[in-house]
Amino acid sequence: MADRTAPWPAGTPNWVDLAATDARAATRFYAGLFGWQCEHQDSRDYWICRVDGEDVGGIGGKHPGTEALPSRWTTYLATAHVDRTAAAITEAGGRVLLDPTDVSVHGRMAIATDPNDAIFGLWQATDHIGTGRRSEPGMLVWSEALSRGYDEAKAFYTKVFGYRVEEIGTTSDFGPGDQYADARYAALYAAGRPVAGTGEFHPDMPAETRAHWLPYFATADLDDTVTRAERTGGRLRGDPLDTDFGRMAVLTDPESAVFAVIQLSV
Template identity: 40%
Template sequence: MTEAATRRVPGAPCWVSLIVHGLSATQDFYSQLFGWEFRPGPEQLGPYVRALLHGKEVAGIGQLPPDRHLPIAWTTYFATKDADVTAEAIRSCGGTVAVGPIVAGSAGRMALASDPGGAVFGVWQAAEHLGTALAGTPGTPVWNELVTRETASVAKFYQAVFGFETEAVVSADFDYQTLHLRGRPVAALHGVGHGLPRDRGPHWMTYFQVADTDEAAARVTGLGGRVLHAPRDTPSGRLATVADPEGAVFTVVRPPED
């Protein structure tokens, strides 16, 4: 079990959050799946809780206003020193800023945006809340990957906005680029062409670490969720793509042994 770094390198994924219709039922689902406990988050965000594991914050869950009908999805947040500068860069590079930047109490400032392909992501300028405070243990976010049509054009967007260096996997039938900061891989872009789900479009996928992928997938089903892609072995570990009872899609993965 390792604690995540304190203040993130600008551009690094630093937080994941989910906005749902049924906050209480969603807390029950993730509590039983990952062992999360919860405490209230910034009131400025409406009904909102932070998920804790071993007393450390690992994710956020909020509640949609009753009259709002937005796609239910996990959102990846990227660290920034200045949310206003990043928001302006997003706009100038062909993205859209949908919310903010706004103040989230004493926690920090945030914005919600989408890249030119329409994939939604968040921007986080930390004050008191630095982001995910635990890594390397089951129940924590372990990876973030953009599932999109093709990576070439959208890679330029993320390079320009966040300063990523990219490293492409050279393969005729595999469109994949890893995003690096200071020489370390922090996220990836995966072009799937016509394999993109018609009901979702381009989207950021959150990977959560688990001790046993098959057991976690079975538990998702038992708790009212769905398994979208059955457990399978990959170079990144044994993983399964699943959805919670409200349809938020995520991946559970047991990383390979070192």
Template identity: 40%
Template structure:
């Protein structure tokens, strides 16, 4: 079981959270779908809670910061110095929407947008180090961005995080990004059925069963389940229109 309880290296997608229009309903939907338990409500932090899988924190959920925004998932990148990373975001043409904000002893958060308007976050770890379980059913598996101008996006994220991009053969220009040898996520152009901007992919035991559960709960399928070399993959939206994807590991053998 891949677990971690220390800060993630800079530039790693280290946390995801969900801005909910109806917190209780969203907790019920995602808890049932992904096998999550929840930490106690935290009025001092605006009702924000952590999702737990097998006792390990895997995601966050709270009320929308702006009630006028649609519900959505946000990807946060690890940053050991959030203020310095904000400087690089601005220098590369991005926008800092929420300046570095301390969240008690847990850490410091930032919300920003790249030059194409795609939102993302930064997380400077304190006592909260990000996801503690990954690449296991019910936990974060992958983060990727679908953008209008992939070359410009690659230049921006390289300037901010020092990424190296490696294009995958036969994937229409899709590239993985890394700071060392291990791919951290992906970036490519916009494709029909896939969400625009940064998206979150969760590992599941069965993609088909998860898709069926999404539909039964009032969600929709925007990209039907298909087998890829990386596993069985589908893109769905929850009952409130927020997109995310699910991936089942390929058969072993």
């Protein structure tokens, strides 16, 4: 979970945004949780959220046709050519939900799913490269694709983005906790560095849990962040976990969108 420099290598999570039913209320929740400054974009129902002037991510309403889907965080993966990557996604067994489209002068995007129906985005940067610094509190520091189709996910993302895969073993290798045992995990490398991960759900995960990309945001004090989330309508999913990278927890916001927070090891 080290800092990375821009422009991001293909396949690197370079943006994240929340599709919410009540985007304005969501900005208040996350601003209170992470100290984000969220600026409304007059041209659309979208807020850009920042830490000390550095872009962190976005919060907006749901895309047309996806209103019935649960509120969710979407991880965007860097690409030099959105249209070609969208075609590769279809060829590899995924689906394109939102065709490649220009976002003003900022870049070109698309929304897709992998073969397990985990939703993710593509971002081809022009004026806007995506997130800025990494590892500072409130910033996106990691993102991972989680599902019951671990082998299918590995094959798909490797084919589309050309990742090198490093098997880590099971998620219990990160630290203690029976709830994480027996779930395989791999780091995905681009340009010689780990940029993302993919793992499988524990067998005891509720059957209704959808495959998803889970973003991690850094925090200076995990326990305080969890407490503040719970006081403002969030919910803790499972006990916090000590890992080789730091102390982490998975939360849901008031609309049940899932995200993780981590207090990185010094």
